Amino acid sequence: MPWDLPCPFGVSGPHTVPDAFAELFEPADSREISRGQAAMLCPTCGSPWRFPKGWLSNPVPGESLPLVYWSRRIWDTYTDSRKDEVRQRVPSVEQYLR
Numbered sequence: 001m002p003w004d005l006p007c008p009f010g011v012s013g014p015h016t017v018p019d020a021f022a023e024l025f026e027p028a029d030s031r032e033i034s035r036g037q038a039a040m041l042c043p044t045c046g047s048p049w050r051f052p053k054g055w056l057s058n059p060v061p062g063e064s065l066p067l068v069y070w071s072r073r074i075w076d077t078y079t080d081s082r083k084d085e086v087r088q089r090v091p092s093v094e095q096y097l098r
Contacts, residue, residue: 003017003018003019003089004016004017004018005017005058005059006058007042007044007045007047007049007059008047008049008058008059008060008061009042009045009047009049009061011045011046011047012044012045015044015045016044017042017043017044017059018043018044018089018090019043019089019090020040020043020055021043021070021086021089021090021093022055023074024070024071024074024075024086024093024097025040025068025070025071025074026068026071026073026074029068029069029071032066032068033050033051033055033068034051034054034055035054036050036051036052036053036054037050037065037066038050038062038065038066038067038068039062039063039065039066039067039068040062040067040068040069040096041067041069041096042059043090043092043093043096044090047061048061048062048063048065048067049061049062050062050065069096069097069098070093070096070097070098071097071098072097072098075093075094075097
């Protein structure tokens with residue numbers, strides 16, 4: 001997915017989404033998001049949004065959809081250096097793991 005997309009919510013003021021880290025979703029969850037059938041939480045403000053036309057579309061509000069979270073199982077396979085790279089883009093990444 002592209003980086004630095006505008007968040008459709010202004011909860012904490014206008015901001016961009018640093019990265020959705022699609023590789024951190026379980027395959028079934030990733031498919032649901034790419035179809036616009038599930039929402040994820042903005043890693044900056046925590047608001048739910050979805051990709052209506054797949055990963056390459058801009059996010060839109062997704063309050064009425066089921067939420068999916070990044071996978072702790074996948075996260076645990078990352079090397080420490082990869083975890084550090086992800087934390088540079090999304091410092092709060094671990095709060096969005098399930």
